[in-house]
Amino acid sequence: MARRTSGGRKGAVAGRVQVKNPVTKRWVKVNTKTGRIVSAKKTPGPYKGVRKKK
Amino acid sequence: MLHSGSKVSDLEVAMDSVVCQRLLRLGNPVKKAARQSGTKDYLEKIIQIIRGAGFGIAIFSEFTPAATLANIFFEIGLCGVLGKPVILVKSVEAKPPSDFVRTEWITFNPQDIKRFRRDLDESVKAIRDLANYYEELGDLALESEAVDLELAFERYRQAILIGNKQIVRGKIGRILQALDDKTKPALFLQASRSRLRKSIQEFDKLLPR
Numbered sequence: 628m629a630r631r632t633s634g635g636r637k638g639a640v641a642g643r644v645q646v647k648n649p650v651t652k653r654w655v656k657v658n659t660k661t662g663r664i665v666s667a668k669k670t671p672g673p674y675k676g677v678r679k680k681k
Numbered sequence: 682m683l684h685s686g687s688k689v690s691d692l693e694v695a696m697d698s699v700v701c702q703r704l705l706r707l708g709n710p711v712k713k714a715a716r717q718s719g720t721k722d723y724l725e726k727i728i729q730i731i732r733g734a735g736f737g738i739a740i741f742s743e744f745t746p747a748a749t750l751a752n753i754f755f756e757i758g759l760c761g762v763l764g765k766p767v768i769l770v771k772s773v774e775a776k777p778p779s780d781f782v783r784t785e786w787i788t789f790n791p792q793d794i795k796r797f798r799r800d801l802d803e804s805v806k807a808i809r810d811l812a813n814y815y816e817e818l819g820d821l822a823l824e825s826e827a828v829d830l831e832l833a834f835e836r837y838r839q840a841i842l843i844g845n846k847q848i849v850r851g852k853i854g855r856i857l858q859a860l861d862d863k864t865k866p867a868l869f870l871q872a873s874r875s876r877l878r879k880s881i882q883e884f885d886k887l888l889p890r
Contacts, residue, residue: 646817649810650766662822662829680817 639678646680647673690744692772696789697740700770703801709735731759733887735843736808742772742789754778764839766811768804812844819852823859830856831877838884850888857881 643665645654654673656665657680668674689697701711712734714727731737737760739753760767769786771777777786787800819836822829834856840849860878 644821646814646821649807649814657818657821659821659824660826662818662825662827662832664818680821 636676638676640676643677644680645674645677688746690742692742692744692789692791693740695791696742696770696772699789699794699797700738700740700801703798704738704805707802707805709805727756728759731756731763731765733842734765735812735845736760736765737767738770739767740770741775743774743776744772745775750778765842766808768801768808770801809844812840812846812849815840815843816846816849816852819849823852823855828859830859831873834877834881841888845888850885853881853885 642659643656644659645656647654648667651667652671654668656667656674656677657663658665673679704711712730714723714730737756739757741750741753745753757767757769769777769781769784770789771786773788773790777784787797787804789797815836819833819840822833822836834853837849837853837856840846841853857878860874860881
């Protein structure tokens with residue numbers, strides 16, 4: 628669970644998970660409460676502070 | 682997706698032949714509208730083939746007639762709408778339409794068939810990985826707090842059409858179980874559940890045993 632400290636966020640954001648689309652090679656953020664895609668990353672690399680699906 | 686008839690150039694025949702050989706080698710059966718028999722409307726047949734396919738491959742060259750190009754790009758559009766990935770294969774001299782300038786192509790160069798095969802294999806592999814991606818998205822939809830069974834089915838269906846993994850077919854069974862849940866849903870949900878159950882059963886019937 629993410630929490631704020633004086634130096635910035637600690638831990639991953641709750642209710643979000645990210646998976647990589649192998650065709651576009653971009654990470655996609657998913658809302659775990661609804662299962663719907665929230666957004667896709669426009670630049671290479673994963674989202675910061677978002678858990679990756681195992 | 683390649684134009685049919687007697688005016689197909691030698692270059693396009695060579696492209697088609699290499700692509701088909703490669704697909705079969707990778708364990709992907711090839712479906713072409715011209716080879717499918719039936720009495721239905723030709724366009725309807727094309728739509729049904731695309732609906733039942735895991736992905737599409739569009740092939741064209743500088744020799745492809747304009748009318749055929751229109752058909753090919755219409756089919757690419759259909760694939761896009763139906764969520765089917767498409768591998769675009771063109772000859773060195775062929776120019777893609779402006780909407781596709783930024784799209785990745787596999788270029789067929791008769792002087793370097795080895796490279797073409799490698800590029801095609803990589804693209805097919807990326808699409809196969811897409812089956813796992815859709816499976817993960819299906820799992821997320823099925824495990825979510827506000828379960829969306831339709832969304833889960835849509836994603837598992839994509840995964841099955843591409844990869845046909847037995848484990849994913851089992852997950853569709855879980856959706857059917859959830860639909861048969863004893864708690865009676867609201868009246869307006871009953872109709873939608875019944876429609877979804879019917880769609881799943883029809884889809885399951887079409888799958889190879």
